[in-house]
Amino acid sequence: MDALYRDYILDHYKNPRNFGELDPHDLEWHDHNPLCGDELGVHIVVKDGRVADLRFHGQGCAISQAAASITSEELIGLPVEEVAGLDADWVIDQLGIEISPTRRKCALLGLKVMRGATTGDASWPE
Template identity: 40%
Template sequence: MSLVLGDLKWKCWKNKMKTQDHEPIPEDMYKEHILELYKSPSNFGTLKNLTHEKTEYNSICGDEITVQLFVKDGAVKDVKFSGSGCVISMVAASLLTDKVKGMKVKDIKILKPQEVLNLLKIKLNPGRVKCALLALEAVKGALRS
């Protein structure tokens, strides 16, 4: 009996130690497709003809993204972004600008944050959600102005 209990105790202790171990965040976040996009993002630059523009900041990281849009007949005909930031904010901006190109303004205005996060196809560390949504804030802000 005491042996069984001892074994059980040891197992509990082992499991406890396991959860206390340093658990690395999955390296998921820096997958190949993400790093590739970071190195050569889509729609990076500025527009000559634009109707809307907005710069958003993330004061915690010092990230800064400016989005420029050319809207005609209620839809986004062209879009570019510029600025600097971490991998997540830059890649999200690249993916989002691809997505909104051709979209109707009224549909962009109801775009949900989760839809943008889904574009990344990675599991995000909670601390980086704000980075991933910076471009969306800029796009929505620009369309409000």
């Protein structure tokens, strides 16, 4: 099996969880990776201070789509205020693969937009 393109990464890429749009939604964010032009947007519905539902949309490589898909699964049900505490190491840990410096932003774009929607913080996760 490939060390980077593991079966579950390719599965999330080909069948992304929580992919699409949500209307109405309470929070939204949109951003892109300036290196490759990949774009990602997110819609979030908040209930009782928690991420009740979430959909992401856009296009990107297997790493960015799988990372967004995996991150989306973790976020649903989480108290909104806890999203701010998620960082780059958390994403890479969730992915379970080694991410080279050239693919780092691919892996982080999903959390970047989801964190942007919940906190307004437009910076890259560190």
